[in-house]
Amino acid sequence: MVGKSNSVRINSLPGVRRLPFYLNILRRMRNGQPKIISAVALAEEAGQAVSVVKKDIEMTGAVGKTGVGYEVAALIGGIEKFLGWTEPCDAFLLGVGNLGSALLGYGGFRRYGLRFVASFDVDQSKVGSFVHGVEVFPPAKIAELARKLGAKTGVLTVPAEHAQESARIFVDSGMTRIWSFAPIPLTVPDGVIVQREDLTAGLAELMVRCRNAGRGS
């Protein structure tokens, strides 16, 4: 029961989720012109209301100049700092299947400070191999390596039926942040944060939006 064991409440998590998208837009601008972007222009690019964009950026503490806009480089830096993406975060990944392998190879994460330093799988044939440059270890090594490498973040890409047990292993190894791609609730002790990612959530949204638009016709 994630929601029960974690009492963390943040007002604008949807806003936090939009920040990487703004970052991508801004980073693509950085190399070219302009050096300044207005909230209106950024909102237009992002397909969001201006008021939403302003509020999201306000949350990061970045400030623009009235009647002018935000300095692109400063805004990038402000958002990155707010997201904690200026310091690298070392992570473990458990479950080197299709999705796990894809995440290990996803260049975007490294750009955002997430660095996979070890991966784990019960499949003995995978142990000892390197997937996108990350070595695969047996799960029995998690505690030892977590101590050695100081990793606090664990990414879970195991099948749903193994997710709870896997989360327990991460927690027992001293890890305090779990990013779970298993579409089930996980029970963790207080102080451990579980972020659940559900790829089918986007599919649900797409289907309902299409139906509301007359099946996309």
Added chain:
Amino acid sequence: MVGKSNSVRINSLPGVRRLPFYLNILRRMRNGQPKIISAVALAEEAGQAVSVVKKDIEMTGAVGKTGVGYEVAALIGGIEKFLGWTEPCDAFLLGVGNLGSALLGYGGFRRYGLRFVASFDVDQSKVGSFVHGVEVFPPAKIAELARKLGAKTGVLTVPAEHAQESARIFVDSGMTRIWSFAPIPLTVPDGVIVQREDLTAGLAELMVRCRNAGRGS
């Protein structure tokens, strides 16, 4: 500018996104006891407020019995029907890299009605091969196959710099729903729906939640 070209507005998209999670919880219950679940019990399992769960379910049209709860099988059916997951949806995937391959092999999608009928990649060495049972074709074949197979849904897993051009190919081929994993805005004509999935959004949320909780310690 996704938000500009699509005038679709749905009140509770976050609610829609939570429905697959409820479904997973309910499906795991289906084979065992109980046959009835109260909103309170489902809310507890899902780590959500009872009022949120009730509202989300109300949106699907499923009704429970006062003081008793929802019949599990009926609730599953009601949510699936609302999400349009009772009829299979045939989809194309463009960009058979790490993420694309993982999505082609993700069993969850088929369970939710999404069936990949063809995939496409510019890499000639991949053309003609099968990835998780799905044949890889050259992008030049998209229009012909879309006509032949009647596919209206396209999943985009190409690098950001090719995303806009790829979206244009989908649109020119008569496809009306695009599920894009490229972290940039896409410009599409009216009537085409773009659902953007950003894996780094979850990472942003995790980082900020951890910091708010004192870096997860």
